[in-house]
Amino acid sequence: KQEVTQIPAALSVPEGENLVLNCSFTDSAIYNLQWFRQDPGKGLTSLLLIQSSQREQTSGRLNASLDKSSGRSTLYIAASQPGDSATYLCAVRPTSGSRLTFGEGTQLTVNP
């Protein structure tokens, strides 16, 4: 059974800092990994999708990497802003089946 863990559970940083969020998964038989952002009481916004054959994806100030063999992904946020404050979730899709397995999320607070 796939298990996804995110560390840290919560993170508070001053504005402008670069930061890294971690995601690990136990079963490397994944099709892809997706990073989401969730604002309080809202739905999920897709940030980046990394296929299993890829090593990283970039979108603006966000960069996500994937090391499938070691079961790890990182989300790098450059020059953080107060508007980045949210919960960040990673989810993996298996090679067989369609369900996403989510981590518990990292709650990020960027202080002005």
Add this chain to the structure above:
Amino acid sequence: KAGVTQTPRYLIKTRGQQVTLSCSPISGHRSVSWYQQTPGQGLQFLFEYFSETQRNKGNFPGRFSGRQFSNSRSEMNVSTLELGDSALYLCASRPGTSGRYEQYFGPGTRLTVT
């Protein structure tokens, strides 16, 4: 292109009642999945529909059911509501069932059972 829409956004029901939630996927998307999010269990997969057929089902009791219509819109039904069913129910769509497709989520329906 409009995103995934869910109705209603908020719902309060009494234990024992039943409820139906609705989801309209992004235009052209034929796969719709449902997830339940609670503080204790996080996000858990309920089921996925494609071309009006249930393709995959999570570990939820039979009180949870769903269906998909020919226009890809989907409904989820929960019968005999329990207090533990209080959650944010999220619908997600993607173009098809291939694993390469990105998943897009709606704003969710907040269900409170009293």
